[in-house]
Amino acid sequence: MTDTDRLRWGILGPGRIAADFSAGVAQSKTGRVEAIATRDPSRPGLAERFPGARILKGYDALLADPDVDAIYIATPHPTHAEWAIKAARAGKHVLCEKPLGLSAAEAEAMQTAAREAGTFLGEAYMYRLHPLTLKLIELLKDKAIGDVRLIKSSFGFAKPFERDHRLFANDLAGGGILDVGGYPVSMARLIAGIAEPHGIIEPDQVFAVGHLGSTGVDEWSAAVLRFPNDIIAEVSCSVSLAQDNVLRIFGTEGSIEIDQFWFAAGKQGGTAIIRLFDATGKRQDIAVDEPRHVYSFEVDAAAAAIREERREFAYPGMTSADTLGNLKVMDKWRAAIGLEYKLETPAVRTRTLTGEALARKQQMVPRGHIPGVEKDTSMLALGMMLFSTFPAASIALDEFYEAGGNLIDSAFQYGGGTQDRLIGEWVRSRGVRDDVVIIEKGAHSPLCYPDVIAKQLTTSLERMQTDYVDVYFMHRDNPDIPVGEFVDAMDEEVRSGRIRGPIGGSNWTRERMDQAIEYAERTGKTRPSVLSNNFSLAEMVDPVWPGCIASSDADWKSWLREKKVVNFAWSSQARGFFTDRSAPGNMSDPELARAWYSDLNFQRKARAEELGQRLGKDPIQIALAYVLNQPWPVVPLIGPATLAELRHSLNAASISLTPAEVQWLERG
Structure with missing residues (x-):
C-alpha cells in the first residue's frame, strides 16, 4: 500500500496514550498519522513524539481538516462523548479510547450520532x-x-x-x-x-x-x-x-x-x-x-471496517x-x-452532552393547545419509567426538548419516586420550568382514597422541588368511594395552585368519568377534562395489568368526541406489538401475546406494514402516527428505553395521515 492510499488519522489530544497509538499507526499496514490537535501547540516535544504529523491548535481545527479521514480520541474520559459526537457530525470516522463514554447512556448517544452520520465508531480495547x-x-x-x-x-x-x-x-x-x-x-x-x-x-x-x-x-x-x-x-x-x-x-x-x-x-x-x-x-x-506493536491491530481493523x-x-x-x-x-x-462523579450530577451537568446550552433546534414534535393548560404544549409526551440515573435521563430529556417536546409524564409510584426526582433535577439544571408541562399521577391502588391525593402530591412536589404540576391524574379509581369525594380532593389542589391545569383519571370507565363531570358541573368544582387510558391502533385484548382500561373501540371514540375529553394514551404503540416481536404463533413474549394477539390486531399490523412501506417508515411509527392523527385530541405517551428509540418515535411525529388512511388502518 502506498502512503497516499493509507487512512489518514488525526489524533485528538497529545497525551501518553496518543503517543502509544501513534506508534501503533506507524507499524500498521493501513494508516498514517496526518495531524494532531492540542490546546497548546507550543508544548515541548510534540514534534519528536509525533514525527511527521501536523500540529493543529484546538480540537475543532482537527474536525474541520479536509486531509483527515478518521479521528482517534485520546482525551480524558469526560470529553469522549462531546468530541465523538462532534466528529461524527463533521463526517469523521472515530476510534475512541476506552471507555467509549462514562456510561452506557453516553455510549448509546455517541453510537446514535455516528449511525445518523454514517460514520465508523469503535471503542479502542486494543487487546x-x-x-x-x-x-x-x-x-x-x-x-x-x-x-x-x-x-x-x-x-x-x-x-x-x-x-x-x-x-x-x-x-x-x-x-x-x-x-x-x-x-x-x-x-x-x-x-x-x-x-x-x-x-x-x-x-x-x-x-x-x-x-x-x-x-x-x-x-x-x-x-x-x-x-x-x-x-x-x-x-x-x-x-x-x-x-x-x-x-x-x-x-x-x-x-x-x-x-x-x-x-x-x-x-x-x-x-x-x-x-x-x-x-x-x-x-x-x-x-x-x-x-x-499491540496498537497496530486495532488501527488495521478500523481501516478495514471503514473501507468496507x-x-x-x-x-x-x-x-x-x-x-x-x-x-x-x-x-x-x-x-x-x-x-458517583460530580460532573454527572445536575449541579454540574447543566448543558447537553456536547457542551451546548439547551435550546430548541427543530420542530419535530407537533405543538398544540390542551384546554386548561396555559402553555403551548407538545402533542407527544415523554415518559421516564425506563431511566434511573440523571446522566441517562438528561440525555433523553435534552433530545426531546430540542426536538420541540415539552410534555413530560411522571407518577408518584414510578421507580419509588426516581422519575419525579430525575425530572425535577433536569428542569432545575436546565432552567426550563416555565416552558415544560409536567404530568403527575397519584392515588394508585391499593392507596386509592381522597386523602391520599394531597399527601402524595406533597411528596411528588418535594421530589421535583417545584411548587406545582401542570396536569394531574388519579392513577386508578376506587368505585367504592363516591366520585364526588375524589373531585373535591383534586379541586382543592387546583384552588391551592398546586395543580395549575386540567384534572382527570387514569384507567377510569366512561361511567365514572360521566359521574365526575356531572358532579363538578353541578357543584361548581373543577371539571375533569382529561383521561389517561390506553389508546392504540391495536386494541388491548386482555388488560396489561389488573385494572387497566383501553379506550380504543368505537364507543370510546364517540364518547371522547362528545365529551371533549383529551386522552393521554399510555402504551400508544401497544408495547411492541408493531415490531417483529409479534407474529401469529410467536409466543416468545407471553405478556405481549396475552394482551394484544387477535385477528383484528394482526390485520391492522399488516396494514401498518403496507402503509409503512409506501411512506418509508416502520409499522410501529405508523402506529404512533395513527394516534397523533386522530380527529380529536389524543396525546400519546411514549416510553423509550434508549436515545435511538426516542429518535425513532420523534421521526414518526412528522407523519401526516389523511382521514381516509386512518380509517383504512382501522377497517381496511
Whole structure:
C-alpha cells in the first residue's frame, strides 16, 4: 500500500496514550498519522513524539481538516462523548479510547450520532484484536479445557497518590473501574459468550465491593459476574494496588493462564505464552509470537471496517452491542460501590452532552393547545419509567426538548419516586420550568382514597422541588368511594395552585368519568377534562395489568368526541406489538401475546406494514402516527428505553395521515 492510499488519522489530544497509538499507526499496514490537535501547540516535544504529523491548535481545527479521514480520541474520559459526537457530525470516522463514554447512556448517544452520520465508531480495547486473543478464542472453541466454568481476571497497578492526577481526580472521572476495570469485564464477557451466535452474552447478576479514596474515586474494587450459562467471573481492578494481572480460565477438563494479557506480547511486540493445563495438571506452553506493536491491530481493523463501509468493528473487536453491554456492567459495578462523579450530577451537568446550552433546534414534535393548560404544549409526551440515573435521563430529556417536546409524564409510584426526582433535577439544571408541562399521577391502588391525593402530591412536589404540576391524574379509581369525594380532593389542589391545569383519571370507565363531570358541573368544582387510558391502533385484548382500561373501540371514540375529553394514551404503540416481536404463533413474549394477539390486531399490523412501506417508515411509527392523527385530541405517551428509540418515535411525529388512511388502518 502506498502512503497516499493509507487512512489518514488525526489524533485528538497529545497525551501518553496518543503517543502509544501513534506508534501503533506507524507499524500498521493501513494508516498514517496526518495531524494532531492540542490546546497548546507550543508544548515541548510534540514534534519528536509525533514525527511527521501536523500540529493543529484546538480540537475543532482537527474536525474541520479536509486531509483527515478518521479521528482517534485520546482525551480524558469526560470529553469522549462531546468530541465523538462532534466528529461524527463533521463526517469523521472515530476510534475512541476506552471507555467509549462514562456510561452506557453516553455510549448509546455517541453510537446514535455516528449511525445518523454514517460514520465508523469503535471503542479502542486494543487487546481484542491481537493474535493472542484470536488464539485464545480458538483454544476455547476447540474445548481445549472442556466447558468453561470460572474466569478470574484483574487489571491493577500501584500509582503513587497525586490528588490532581487524572487517575485520582473525581472531576476527570478517575479511579479503576473506568480506566482499567473494563478490560477484565470485556474479557469475561468475551469468554462467556464464545459459544453464543454473536459472541455476546450478558451477565444476569453483578455483585461488587470497592474502596473509595479521599477524592471519591475507586482506588481498588472487585466484582462477581454470573452469566445465564452458569459461567462465573471474578474481576478486579485498582489504581493504587499492584495485582498480578494473570488471566485464569477454569474448565471441566483443565485450565488456562496468561500473564499480563492486556498488553499481549508487550506494547512493542514479542512472544506471549499461553499456559495450558489438562485435567491432571500437566502443563503445555503455547507461544504466540508477534513482533508488531499491540496498537497496530486495532488501527488495521478500523481501516478495514471503514473501507468496507462497515460502521463498527468485526468480532472479536468491540462491536456496538459489545460496547453497550460492557458499559452496562460497569454502570452496575459503579452503582454497587456508590461511585458517583460530580460532573454527572445536575449541579454540574447543566448543558447537553456536547457542551451546548439547551435550546430548541427543530420542530419535530407537533405543538398544540390542551384546554386548561396555559402553555403551548407538545402533542407527544415523554415518559421516564425506563431511566434511573440523571446522566441517562438528561440525555433523553435534552433530545426531546430540542426536538420541540415539552410534555413530560411522571407518577408518584414510578421507580419509588426516581422519575419525579430525575425530572425535577433536569428542569432545575436546565432552567426550563416555565416552558415544560409536567404530568403527575397519584392515588394508585391499593392507596386509592381522597386523602391520599394531597399527601402524595406533597411528596411528588418535594421530589421535583417545584411548587406545582401542570396536569394531574388519579392513577386508578376506587368505585367504592363516591366520585364526588375524589373531585373535591383534586379541586382543592387546583384552588391551592398546586395543580395549575386540567384534572382527570387514569384507567377510569366512561361511567365514572360521566359521574365526575356531572358532579363538578353541578357543584361548581373543577371539571375533569382529561383521561389517561390506553389508546392504540391495536386494541388491548386482555388488560396489561389488573385494572387497566383501553379506550380504543368505537364507543370510546364517540364518547371522547362528545365529551371533549383529551386522552393521554399510555402504551400508544401497544408495547411492541408493531415490531417483529409479534407474529401469529410467536409466543416468545407471553405478556405481549396475552394482551394484544387477535385477528383484528394482526390485520391492522399488516396494514401498518403496507402503509409503512409506501411512506418509508416502520409499522410501529405508523402506529404512533395513527394516534397523533386522530380527529380529536389524543396525546400519546411514549416510553423509550434508549436515545435511538426516542429518535425513532420523534421521526414518526412528522407523519401526516389523511382521514381516509386512518380509517383504512382501522377497517381496511
